[in-house]
Amino acid sequence: MGTSVSPQHPLRQFFGALTERSFTEHLGWPDLNVTSYVSNLLVDFTSTDQLYKIRDRQEKPVETVVDLLYESEVLLDAQSLERERDVHRHIGDFTLFMAGLFPEYLRRLKSAGLIYHKDFLVDYVKAGKRSYGIVAQIGDHGAEIDPPLFRKLSENFELCVTGLGFVRSDLDRMQDPAYQRARDLLLN
Numbered sequence: 001m002g003t004s005v006s007p008q009h010p011l012r013q014f015f016g017a018l019t020e021r022s023f024t025e026h027l028g029w030p031d032l033n034v035t036s037y038v039s040n041l042l043v044d045f046t047s048t049d050q051l052y053k054i055r056d057r058q059e060k061p062v063e064t065v066v067d068l069l070y071e072s073e074v075l076l077d078a079q080s081l082e083r084e085r086d087v088h089r090h091i092g093d094f095t096l097f098m099a100g101l102f103p104e105y106l107r108r109l110k111s112a113g114l115i116y117h118k119d120f121l122v123d124y125v126k127a128g129k130r131s132y133g134i135v136a137q138i139g140d141h142g143a144e145i146d147p148p149l150f151r152k153l154s155e156n157f158e159l160c161v162t163g164l165g166f167v168r169s170d171l172d173r174m175q176d177p178a179y180q181r182a183r184d185l186l187l188n
Helices: 010-026 032-044 065-072 081-101 103-109 124-139 147-155 157-175 177-187
Strands: none
Touching: 010 032, 010 157, 032 081, 032 147, 032 157, 065 081, 065 124, 081 103, 081 124, 081 147, 081 157, 124 147, 124 157, 147 157
């Protein structure tokens, strides 16, 4: 697996500023714990190793939400409560990331051309909300993670998706040649 991005890396500062601005200014939700978690998620998922970090028993990356749900169930493939929590956390992270930054991907999943994709019938928002809720419940039983954070992410999943949509808009705007020219004029 790939190495993680250092805490001082400029990418963390960049995504931190974009996320904080989007959640505070556009959503009116200046929750530092949530914006920090979401911005770190963006940085971590710049690596496909992290995006597909959950592995099955054959050590192959699990790439669909349907297969992740299978991996998360203690009665099926999850070997422990910790494994169940980790996979559900990843499901929440993955669905939030995809729904917020790549809604066109989700629309494409629903198109006739991808009817045989395993996630064709999966509602990413419901799956993400449910998974973060499970992480919060499991965390309430002595785990080292922050249950209130995951409860907030579960209860406000749609708001987080919207906040990431604003981050995506900012990223798109930054790639616009007119923005690039104005930025170059201002910074040079």
